Amino acid sequence: MTDSPGNVPRIAVDAMGGDEGLAVMLAGVARARRRAAEAQGGEIRFLLVGDEAAIRAGLSAHPNLERHSEIVHAPDVIAGDEKPSQAIRRARTTSMGVAIDCVKQGRAGAAVSSGNTGALMAMAKLSLRTMPGIDRPALAALLPTLGDNDVVMLDLGANTECDAKNLMQFAVMGAAYARTTLDLASPRVALLNIGSEDQKGTGEIRDAAGALRAATHLPMTFTGFVEGDRLSRGEHDVIVCDGFSGNIALKTAEGTARFVGDLLKRAFTSSVRSKLGFLISRPATELLRDHLDPNNHNGAVFLGLNGLVLKSHGSANELGVATAIGNAVKMVRADLARRIAEDLGNFDARAAA
Amino acid sequence: MTDSPGNVPRIAVDAMGGDEGLAVMLAGVARARRRAAEAQGGEIRFLLVGDEAAIRAGLSAHPNLERHSEIVHAPDVIAGDEKPSQAIRRARTTSMGVAIDCVKQGRAGAAVSSGNTGALMAMAKLSLRTMPGIDRPALAALLPTLGDNDVVMLDLGANTECDAKNLMQFAVMGAAYARTTLDLASPRVALLNIGSEDQKGTGEIRDAAGALRAATHLPMTFTGFVEGDRLSRGEHDVIVCDGFSGNIALKTAEGTARFVGDLLKRAFTSSVRSKLGFLISRPATELLRDHLDPNNHNGAVFLGLNGLVLKSHGSANELGVATAIGNAVKMVRADLARRIAEDLGNFDARAAA
Numbered sequence: 001m002t003d004s005p006g007n008v009p010r011i012a013v014d015a016m017g018g019d020e021g022l023a024v025m026l027a028g029v030a031r032a033r034r035r036a037a038e039a040q041g042g043e044i045r046f047l048l049v050g051d052e053a054a055i056r057a058g059l060s061a062h063p064n065l066e067r068h069s070e071i072v073h074a075p076d077v078i079a080g081d082e083k084p085s086q087a088i089r090r091a092r093t094t095s096m097g098v099a100i101d102c103v104k105q106g107r108a109g110a111a112v113s114s115g116n117t118g119a120l121m122a123m124a125k126l127s128l129r130t131m132p133g134i135d136r137p138a139l140a141a142l143l144p145t146l147g148d149n150d151v152v153m154l155d156l157g158a159n160t161e162c163d164a165k166n167l168m169q170f171a172v173m174g175a176a177y178a179r180t181t182l183d184l185a186s187p188r189v190a191l192l193n194i195g196s197e198d199q200k201g202t203g204e205i206r207d208a209a210g211a212l213r214a215a216t217h218l219p220m221t222f223t224g225f226v227e228g229d230r231l232s233r234g235e236h237d238v239i240v241c242d243g244f245s246g247n248i249a250l251k252t253a254e255g256t257a258r259f260v261g262d263l264l265k266r267a268f269t270s271s272v273r274s275k276l277g278f279l280i281s282r283p284a285t286e287l288l289r290d291h292l293d294p295n296n297h298n299g300a301v302f303l304g305l306n307g308l309v310l311k312s313h314g315s316a317n318e319l320g321v322a323t324a325i326g327n328a329v330k331m332v333r334a335d336l337a338r339r340i341a342e343d344l345g346n347f348d349a350r351a352a353a
Numbered sequence: 354m355t356d357s358p359g360n361v362p363r364i365a366v367d368a369m370g371g372d373e374g375l376a377v378m379l380a381g382v383a384r385a386r387r388r389a390a391e392a393q394g395g396e397i398r399f400l401l402v403g404d405e406a407a408i409r410a411g412l413s414a415h416p417n418l419e420r421h422s423e424i425v426h427a428p429d430v431i432a433g434d435e436k437p438s439q440a441i442r443r444a445r446t447t448s449m450g451v452a453i454d455c456v457k458q459g460r461a462g463a464a465v466s467s468g469n470t471g472a473l474m475a476m477a478k479l480s481l482r483t484m485p486g487i488d489r490p491a492l493a494a495l496l497p498t499l500g501d502n503d504v505v506m507l508d509l510g511a512n513t514e515c516d517a518k519n520l521m522q523f524a525v526m527g528a529a530y531a532r533t534t535l536d537l538a539s540p541r542v543a544l545l546n547i548g549s550e551d552q553k554g555t556g557e558i559r560d561a562a563g564a565l566r567a568a569t570h571l572p573m574t575f576t577g578f579v580e581g582d583r584l585s586r587g588e589h590d591v592i593v594c595d596g597f598s599g600n601i602a603l604k605t606a607e608g609t610a611r612f613v614g615d616l617l618k619r620a621f622t623s624s625v626r627s628k629l630g631f632l633i634s635r636p637a638t639e640l641l642r643d644h645l646d647p648n649n650h651n652g653a654v655f656l657g658l659n660g661l662v663l664k665s666h667g668s669a670n671e672l673g674v675a676t677a678i679g680n681a682v683k684m685v686r687a688d689l690a691r692r693i694a695e696d697l698g699n700f701d702a703r704a705a706a
Contacts, residue, residue: 251581
């Protein structure tokens with residue numbers, strides 16, 4: 001269902017989803033194409049899904065992109081507050097639904113949308129189906145740490161409530177993602193909790209910890225519970241949580257980074273002396289600003305589906321959209337969905353042996 | 354049950370609780386005493402609860418503190434991983450239990466402990482009982498924002514799972530805290546959630562939102578759902594959540610602030626130029642560092658009890674302990690427990706009228 005490596009990656013883009021509108025989506029796609037052409041030296045083909053006339057008009061500003069794209073018409077758009085149960089009935093006529101269908105039909109190696117997360121999850125699950133042994137897909141992203149590697153965190157908001165079995169499957173998928181993406185033989189997997197002692201947290205988390213402790217046949221190392229203040233210390237490779245906690249943690253981290261940045265700006269402009277110091281050290285602080293900009297970490301993937309669907313932040317700007325598409329291209333080139341399925345299959349074989 | 358304002362505040366300190374040990378607790382208490390004497394110009398009396406011989410030996414390093422303290426002997430200590438159900442059976446012989454009992458007996462206006470949160474909550478609830486109309490106490494703290502005021506956030510970890518009624522009561526208590534502490538007539542109260550749309554989140558949160566929307570007789574303004582990335586924007590006065598989410602959010606914020614600080618340190622030391630800039634703007638960045646140090650925001654209070662019990666961070670250093678005790682003194686001086694009870698009573702009267 002995905003492109004095989006070596007071929008030109010084809011990315012289906014929901015051109016109509018997200019808060020920022022078509023123009024920002026197209027500018028982001030154009031930027032991703034330029035980046036790929038310059039840095040990665042590779043070609044990408046885009047399937048731009050949505051209202052044909054609007055996309056054609058928007059493309060006039062991006063002649064280079066036009067040459068690498070085809071437009072796939074879809075008359076409707078999923079609203080930001082539309083219920084998933086309602087959205088799935090409109091899969092065939094909406095830009096989101098048609099973009100996912102491009103992956104299902106093998107026309108694209110991945111779909112990217114900045115639209116409604118719940119609707120995207122429901123449509124992708126219905127269309128692409130989950131991998132064998134997986135009940136629910138989970139939204140996963142790589143987050144920066146102080147260590148050498150990023151950390152895989154999931155679920156980031158696809159499943160509001162999760163039982164121990166869901167959490168266990170997220171751990172298995174997250175570990176497969178870390179093995180294939182971060183090139184680790186036995187990733188360190190931790191459960192997000194409110195304390196490190198055994199009796200802390202909900203029954204679901206304690207049960208999942210028991211199951212992970214017992215699963216010694218899996219190529220991962222269960223490192224116990226991790227608290228919110230140690231997510232970015234580089235002490236774990238995979239952090240597993242329900243989608244509610246994961247979303248709270250991810251957004252709180254984003255908000256706090258911005259808060260500290262805002263305070264820093266105030267501190268640096270509080271006196272002539274501090275302004276001068278800021279000007280002198282600006283190259284260093286700009287690197288840091290780039291490093292912390294959520295648009296440079298945009299593009300979470302639904303793990304556990306038979307195909308690649310990426311969620312871009314609803315308020316992603318041109319840079320954010322380009323980052324999400326860049327991630328999609330890397331995942332298509334790495335043949336991620338197939339490799340994770342293979343990796344999961346190996347466990348089952350090993351467990352049955 | 355609390356000191357009346359004007360009297361010398363008396364604070365019972367669990368001298369044995371916390372990860373850092375007796376010496377750090379005593380140093381923190383001594384620092385709080387010096388601060389109060391210098392800045393607030395006020396006297397404080399301390400009841401130092403724990404092993405009498407050990408405290409007496411430790412006090413030899415703090416002769417000024419010794420003059421303002423009495424030792425209340427308690428032979429046992431609650432362990433960090435002790436189950437609350439087990440801890441409450443040892444209330445009478447442990448430093449934590451005896452410190453709470455000092456509040457119950459009117460010997461102290463507040464108790465402060467850096468020990469086991471679950472045990473502290475269970476013991477405090479059993480000993481002091483909840484206020485009329487409140488089923489469960491909640492751990493609340495004031496967190497810094499970009500706005501003019503701090504924001505009250507609760508629950509921060511006392512109740513792992515909460516129903517809509519608990520969340521509603523937390524909102525009422527949090528609003529009372531904001532009215533008495535932040536001097537606001539109708540605090541803006543929001544529920545922590547993973548989206549701003551009505552259908553987002555768990556059933557408990559949606560039900561609590563319905564109840565808060567309907568509670569127009571209460572002196573608070575319900576502002577709907579708030580996501581993790583907007584906690585510190587100064588757009589709300591009270592943020593209500595279950596103890597699991599609240600603990601994840603609080604600790605993730607702490608960890609991210611430290612992460613950004615560590616990256617900033619790396620950025621500033623990455624070149625001679627940036628080092629120079631850092632040296633020049635150091636006075637400004639040091640103010641920021643102080644502002645973000647969790648030890649300067651230590652000391653959360655259990656709201657909803659007939660008496661004041663404060664939880665200091667388990668790993669609080671001397672500064673952190675001093676901050677928590679300073680907060681306890683402010684709350685005793687403000688007669689917070691009585692004023693919140695009165696405030697809650699006024700609602701009931703108004704609702705019944």
